[in-house]
Each structure stands twice: as structure tokens, then as C-alpha cells.
Amino acid sequence: MSTVRLTGAIIIMAVVTYVIRLLPLTFFRRRITNPHIKAFLNFVPYAVLGAMTFPDVFSSTGSTLSALIGTAAAFFLACRGRGLLTVSLVSCAIACAVDIIAGIL
Amino acid sequence: MREYIRGLKDGIPICLGYISVSFAFGLMAARGGMSLAAAVIISMTNLTSAGQFAGMDIILSNGGLLELALATFIINIRYLLMSLSLSQRVDPKTGTLKRLVMSFGITDEIFALSMQRSGDITFRYFLGIMTLPYIGWSFGTFLGGFASALLPELIRKSLGIAIYAMFIAIIVPPAKKSRPVLNIILIAVAVSAALNIIPVLSGLSGGWKIIISTLAAAGIGAYIYPEKEVRDI
Structure with missing residues (x-):
């Protein structure tokens, strides 16, 4: 794998993983009552x-x-x-x- | 500061468990011909086990970037659940920037252990609990890639049980105290075992197995035991 492709691959992994983690915690402030x-x-x-x-x-x-x-x-x-x-x-x-x-x- | 130090202490066993797992990751990367720098950067930017192992597999076999993105997403989608679960326990006054930092540290172990605290989870505590595991995860990757021949195979292999033994130590005390918790764990274990044994399903990735077992066990639990204040156990 070329350096460019490897860099792209690493960025994709990091971004996908981080977005999944941050969405609920950062944007969901309501307390669930159900x-x-x-x-x-x-x-x-x-x-x-x-x-x-x-x-x-x-x-x-x-x-x-x-x-x-x-x-x-x-x-x-x-x-x-x-x-x-x-x-x-x-x-x-x-x-x-x-x-x-x-x-x- | 006291909150941070308490977090640091709680993170020590996770850190040790991570060193052994990430050591294996570094080792695999070195064997597959990936540069040490790339392996360490992956660990420093991802901080996740199953997702990284799968991702590295795809990278080393020259798989497509879409496949890589999809696999990462599917394996790590469980963090969506954990992040949502955590959002209900975080100190409500915690600002957006702090939440962005905390989000990065959501792993199975850090999440599960931080949830054992009674009361709100503060930013300082969470920052503390993620510090050492992060260092251990990155450093372990480096060690594994750099000195793959450092430890005799026998010791390297027995380190594999470290993380699981820690999980057992986390779940046993609450399971002893609470019948619902015990039942939820048993259901999760049964589903997970079934997914590994049933021929058609055993091809599922580890991430999927965790998602399905968790949804089944926590779902059945929520149906049978609504409003159980498990956090107080």
C-alpha cells in the first residue's frame, strides 16, 4: 500500500471511529425518562x-x-x-x- | 484534581490489559509488513481493539477504502450505544469541548468501568480514567512492533487472558448483588456463545456478535426489569 493510500486508510478509520463515539455524548443532552x-x-x-x-x-x-x-x-x-x-x-x-x-x- | 487522580487509579488495570492487547496488535502489524510508525499512529488515533485488528487486516490485504470504512463502522457501532448510555450519566454541566474530549476515550473497558461509579461522571474523572489506558495502548503497540522477540512466546500468550480476567472482576461483584444484572450477563453470554457455535452465524465479525448479544440481553432485561436502578448496585 502506498503512503498516500495508507494515510487515507488511517484517516478513514480514525474519523469513522471518532464520529460514532462523539455523536450521542456531545449532542444528546436530554435525560431519558422512559x-x-x-x-x-x-x-x-x-x-x-x-x-x-x-x-x-x-x-x-x-x-x-x-x-x-x-x-x-x-x-x-x-x-x-x-x-x-x-x-x-x-x-x-x-x-x-x-x-x-x-x-x- | 482529586477526581482526576481517582480516575487515573481506576485506569491502571485497563492500562495493563491494553498493553498486552496492543502488543499483539503491534506484533501483527510488524509481521504483516506495516511500518512501526503507521501501527502506532493507528493506535493513537483509534484506541479500539476489534476495529483496529479488522482495519489492519483490510489494509494489509489491500482491501478497498469503502470496505474499510464499512467494517470500522459496523465493528464500532456499539460505541454509539455506550456513548448514549454515558450521556445519561455525565455531569449535565459538562460543556461541548469537554464532551468532545471524553468521546475519544469511550472504549468498552473505560466505559464499563466509569459507569461503576455512583453519581454523575465528571470530566476530570473521565479524563483521568482514559489517560493511562491511552498511553498503554499506544506504548504497547510500539513495544509489540519494535521488540516482537522481547518476550518468550509462552508469556506473551498467557498475557492474552489479562483483559478477560479483568472483565470477570468487573462483572462478578454486581452480578452477586443483583439478580437482574446476573440474568442479563447470562443472556449475553448465551447469545454470544450461540453466535460462535451456530454454523451460519459463526462467520459474523466479533463486532457484530457483541452488538447482537448486547441488544438481545439489554433488550430482554429492559423489558422484564424496567426502571431497575442498576447504577446504584
Whole structure:
């Protein structure tokens, strides 16, 4: 791809992404009062996170086994109320350990 | 200033998650023959994962610019929902210029985490929470492209779970406290899993899968549980 075309491509990606993000937040100032729409918008973040995490998390590491054990560890720690960073780093370490052990066996 | 620092702190785990994901982006770009500068500029101007990966694929395979625009639009259309959802929680006094800045930082993770705060979301807080993830996203891309051989493959691969583990840590506490939230998450997961398994649908891009799962889960939730004040959970 030529530099001109590449530059054009990057500008297109950046502009399209930014316009989508700015329209509602910048121009929609009204508070929504409809209880269904309010509930819908309140539920969006949870739905997004659920859909993004599963089933993709199971193929996020070197093997399905390490991903499963890493996921279980994340659930265990999250249930016990650990912080985001702790949960994240510990499940990485566990997934890595599982892959190392599986490699040796 | 206190608001900004609170945001900064909340952004640390997102930043770490982003470094590992953008590292992979930089790595892929380097392997595909894209210049390091181009990869970093894409990360600095887009700040989005799925959209960038898809966009880079199209660029490297010499796809058309219309295809690129369309793919970017479809994958990122979920931000429209998030931006609308955020517009209901932002401090109403926030001016247009500040909103323009905040808009740039709307990503799945920054959005989801900032929504966990009780009360209005202020400009300073949001600026704080987007700062480190932005730096991490750009720097991670640079690292991935520059030193693709820096980390052993084993460690690089296990970093992939970082972002998902963080998501789990975000959703578990509210799901434990609120039955509606738990049900919405379960519906979203079920739909997302179905979209990955059903043969005809599994060809859909990741962005579409997220859109469909979100619309289904939040839609069913809004129908069954109107006016649930989820924000207070």
C-alpha cells in the first residue's frame, strides 16, 4: 500500500471511529425518562462485558486448559472481592504456569 | 484534581490489559509488513481493539477504502450505544469541548468501568480514567512492533487472558448483588456463545456478535426489569 493510500486508510478509520463515539455524548443532552430505555442503557455495560468475555476467554491463552484454569481463578478471586489488577495478574500467572507445567509433562 | 487522580487509579488495570492487547496488535502489524510508525499512529488515533485488528487486516490485504470504512463502522457501532448510555450519566454541566474530549476515550473497558461509579461522571474523572489506558495502548503497540522477540512466546500468550480476567472482576461483584444484572450477563453470554457455535452465524465479525448479544440481553432485561436502578448496585 502506498503512503498516500495508507494515510487515507488511517484517516478513514480514525474519523469513522471518532464520529460514532462523539455523536450521542456531545449532542444528546436530554435525560431519558422512559423506564424501559433507562433500564436498557443501564444494562448495556454488563451485556457488553459478558458478550466480550465469553466464549473468547477460552481461546485467549496458549491452550484451552490454561484458559479454563485461568478463568476459574479469575472467578474465584472476583467472588472474594479482589481488585481488578490482582485478578488480572494472578490469572495470567496461573495460565502461564499451567502452560509451563503442561509443556514439561 | 482529586477526581482526576481517582480516575487515573481506576485506569491502571485497563492500562495493563491494553498493553498486552496492543502488543499483539503491534506484533501483527510488524509481521504483516506495516511500518512501526503507521501501527502506532493507528493506535493513537483509534484506541479500539476489534476495529483496529479488522482495519489492519483490510489494509494489509489491500482491501478497498469503502470496505474499510464499512467494517470500522459496523465493528464500532456499539460505541454509539455506550456513548448514549454515558450521556445519561455525565455531569449535565459538562460543556461541548469537554464532551468532545471524553468521546475519544469511550472504549468498552473505560466505559464499563466509569459507569461503576455512583453519581454523575465528571470530566476530570473521565479524563483521568482514559489517560493511562491511552498511553498503554499506544506504548504497547510500539513495544509489540519494535521488540516482537522481547518476550518468550509462552508469556506473551498467557498475557492474552489479562483483559478477560479483568472483565470477570468487573462483572462478578454486581452480578452477586443483583439478580437482574446476573440474568442479563447470562443472556449475553448465551447469545454470544450461540453466535460462535451456530454454523451460519459463526462467520459474523466479533463486532457484530457483541452488538447482537448486547441488544438481545439489554433488550430482554429492559423489558422484564424496567426502571431497575442498576447504577446504584
